[in-house]
Amino acid sequence: MFGRIGFVVVVASLVACSGGGGETDSGNGSFSGSGTASEGDTTGGTDSSGSASASASTSGSASGSASGTTTTGTNTSETGSMTSSTTASTTASTTASTGTTSPVCVDADNDGFGDNCDQGPDCDDNDPYNHTDEGCANCADADMDTFWSGCDVYDENKLGPDCDDNDANNHSDEGCAGCVDADMDGYWVGCDAYNQDKPGPDCDDDNKGVGTEDGVELCNGLSENCAGEIDPLPAEEMCPSEGDPPNVAQWVCDPPAPGEDGCKVLACDGFWHDLNADPNDGCECQSTDYTAALETCGDAELAKLGVVSEGDTLADLPVGVIPALDNGVGNGDEDWYWVEFPADNRPDSGTVIVDFDVNDNDDYRFEVFRACDADPWSDGLALEYGAGAPPALEWWFFDQPGKSLHNVTWPSKVYIRVFRVQNENTCSSYQLGVRRAGD
Numbered sequence: 001m002f003g004r005i006g007f008v009v010v011v012a013s014l015v016a017c018s019g020g021g022g023e024t025d026s027g028n029g030s031f032s033g034s035g036t037a038s039e040g041d042t043t044g045g046t047d048s049s050g051s052a053s054a055s056a057s058t059s060g061s062a063s064g065s066a067s068g069t070t071t072t073g074t075n076t077s078e079t080g081s082m083t084s085s086t087t088a089s090t091t092a093s094t095t096a097s098t099g100t101t102s103p104v105c106v107d108a109d110n111d112g113f114g115d116n117c118d119q120g121p122d123c124d125d126n127d128p129y130n131h132t133d134e135g136c137a138n139c140a141d142a143d144m145d146t147f148w149s150g151c152d153v154y155d156e157n158k159l160g161p162d163c164d165d166n167d168a169n170n171h172s173d174e175g176c177a178g179c180v181d182a183d184m185d186g187y188w189v190g191c192d193a194y195n196q197d198k199p200g201p202d203c204d205d206d207n208k209g210v211g212t213e214d215g216v217e218l219c220n221g222l223s224e225n226c227a228g229e230i231d232p233l234p235a236e237e238m239c240p241s242e243g244d245p246p247n248v249a250q251w252v253c254d255p256p257a258p259g260e261d262g263c264k265v266l267a268c269d270g271f272w273h274d275l276n277a278d279p280n281d282g283c284e285c286q287s288t289d290y291t292a293a294l295e296t297c298g299d300a301e302l303a304k305l306g307v308v309s310e311g312d313t314l315a316d317l318p319v320g321v322i323p324a325l326d327n328g329v330g331n332g333d334e335d336w337y338w339v340e341f342p343a344d345n346r347p348d349s350g351t352v353i354v355d356f357d358v359n360d361n362d363d364y365r366f367e368v369f370r371a372c373d374a375d376p377w378s379d380g381l382a383l384e385y386g387a388g389a390p391p392a393l394e395w396w397f398f399d400q401p402g403k404s405l406h407n408v409t410w411p412s413k414v415y416i417r418v419f420r421v422q423n424e425n426t427c428s429s430y431q432l433g434v435r436r437a438g439d
């Protein structure tokens with residue numbers, strides 16, 4: 001069956017009647033080989049004859065058992081040679097009872113899962129963070145905040161799980177539950193991270209007047225600072241709430257209710273007044289310029305309207321404003337002037353006329369005095385009523401024959417007191433008219 005190929009038989013145990021082992025020559029050829037073999041080793045000799053016979057020398061243990069390595073000899077017959085090597089234990093998984101081999105676990109990513117592995121298969125053996133189909137399908141960082149969700153495994157290189165993978169500002173359970181903007185001022189608190197989408201943290205999330213730091217303090221009965229202090233600065237630093245209202249000398253902060261503007265004008269510059277109580281236009285009304293009138297009766301040159309002869313009319317007289325209602329002679333809410341009417345040819349000196357060229361809403365009246373310490377309309381200045389006559393809108397003094405005033409002392413110099421009688425705290429104005437008609 002084997003043709004001309006030499007064959008070496010391995011004998012695991014030899015039993016000799018003599019109790020020993022030796023050399024055996026069989027066939028037509030000669031044999032030479034080592035006379036000694038270590039335990040478990042068998043060395044075959046060489047057959048150099050033309051036949052296929054072979055001999056062997058074997059040395060074994062007394063028990064006759066042999067285990068280990070078997071080395072075959074070589075047949076160098078005229079037709080060819082053959083070498084064969086066989087290992088008794090093929091792999092560690094070879095079982096003596098059946099002689100079968102278990103499949104090898106293939107785990108490329110070293111996560112304990114893979115083909116033929118005890119822990120189970122791996123959906124992606126190049127991804128150590130996922131082995132289940134769900135993990136391979138769902139492991140993602142959708143919001144790109146470096147925190148992942150849906151993975152089978154997480155560590156410092158793949159952080160997670162993310163509580164909301166559509167919210168880059170939160171990944172922890174605390175963040176997802178507590179990230180809020182309670183006062184709806186655009187600043188957030190309780191988030192895991194803040195950015196342009198959710199700025200923060202808000203230093204007081206119950207106060208929309210502040211964000212990450214103190215806001216601009218307003219006079220409004222509310223706090224614009226992280227400490228919760230209400231209107232803590234001087235009024236001059238909080239007012240006005242907007243713009244730059246003119247002519248204001250001093251502000252006061254007095255909010256009517258929380259959240260309402262409390263800036264009020266306390267004092268105005270110069271002759272200016274805040275009559276409409278609107279802080280946005282400041283002190284909007286300019287009263288009479290006391291470089292052209294007096295606050296009390298007197299002979300100061302600045303209050304002189306002029307000298308009026310027959311046929312004359314005074315032009316460009318001062319425009320005045322008195323914000324408050326009349327509070328009595330000498331008490332301040334009044335304007336004083338004086339004027340001269342030289343006596344020419346009595347009893348034919350013409351007619352003196354004083355009235356209003358401008359009197360907004362008929363708010364103003366005047367009185368005429370011969371002296372600062374006299375009563376108004378005294379010494380015949382008022383024909384009909386006499387001294388103490390009612391305030392006037394106009395006054396005429398006649399010096400013509402046949403008219404009763406020609407025999408009354410001529411008013412060469414008179415003092416005129418102007419005051420308001422209605423519509424307090426409006427910026428209505430007046431302007432006197434003074435003239436002297438001829439015969």
